[in-house]
Amino acid sequence: MPSHRKPDMPLPDQPTGSGTDIAGDALGGVGRSTTAAGANGPAAAGIDLHIRQLSKRYANVAALDAVDLDVASGELVALLGPSGSGKTTLLRVIAGLLHPDSGRVLFGADDATRLSLRERNVGFVFQHYALFKHMTVAENIAFGLRSRPRRRRPDKATIARRVDELLALIQLPGFGNRYPEQLSGGQKQRVALARALAIDPNVLLLDEPFGALDAKVRVELRRWLRRLHDQTGQTTLFVTHDQDEALELADRVVVLKDGRIEQVGTPDEIYNAPASAYVFDFIGRANRLEGRIEDGHFQAEGQASRLRAGLAGNMPAQLYVRPHDIALVAADAGLRAEVVAVHRRADRITLELSAQTQSRLLELDLPTSSDTPLPAIGSAVGLQLQRYRVYPG
């Protein structure tokens, strides 16, 4: 998977030089007074976060375009969108790594827009294990606390206790003396998370933290992260382009497109009531039929049957339906289609169908245990759409 690292994004790969200073701030800022309170149990949740009309342009690209977003204290929110939709830019503006052209970032009631990275006290975890290679796990976790100015720095014993609590929290007790190279990828990311949490951040910002790991470890870690979040109650923003990850992990999902928010909702709302054709298409597999809305019904091109549209007016429209929401019916009922191909997979059988005059093929899923006899390739079938949505345009 390609690196999502941006050229001007400081990363704490090497704890020398200016990059380290900035990274140290990112991981160990001092804006919020921190006690070395226990990391077990739902400790101090982060604060609530408010984004107001944030915009950021690069040449002729609007990376963020008048974005508004409210994140409640203790919420885990996923920023989801394809490459280039503005996810990382939004995270970096919230962190103070990047200044917006206009708009405001509020931490609780406080305007943080002009605050430095250090003053914001955010925890940041990147896709690539940005651990300091020559420091032990314990030293990595303690880094943010140790880099504080003397008057705000907890004493050595308190830091050691905090490190032990965090090692227990990330389920790596006894790993404190290891070096990063002695850890698996997933373990490194857990340590990176502990390091971000050590400073008791206002907000935890995670940029594709599991993006470089293999699929199985990713799934394990996102479930682990959800359990951890339930323990810590930390306000968290999580960037991903993986729909499953967002839907499984988050309390709410923000779908971004070209620097704008397309929809904000719970995973159920995003999956079951996509606000636009874009969201429907982006979340899960989707079929599209071209047609028109006429008298409250959708009339697909080249089809005789009409479907309730739930929209008034008379205009071009598109109908979206998921492959598992289509049933096979008699060839002279429902939408008319012809079977083009049958694909068998371990968990389902997918029929590829051509509906008259529609430019795109449709897909229909049957469970592998289905009693329905499979239609032959080239045969005519009828399709009944059980759940679908119609969007104008």
Ligand SMILES: Nc1ncnc2c1ncn2[C@@H]1O[C@H](COP(=O)(O)OP(=O)(O)OP(=O)(O)O)[C@@H](O)[C@H]1O
């Ligand atoms: N430093 C930069 N200079 C010029 N354009 C940039 C810069 N950083 C980001 N962009 C552009 O801003 C837009 C948003 O980029 P951003 O990195 O926020 O997207 P993203 O959703 O995080 O994508 P990805 O998933 O690929 O990381 C893109 O069009 C990108 O090319």
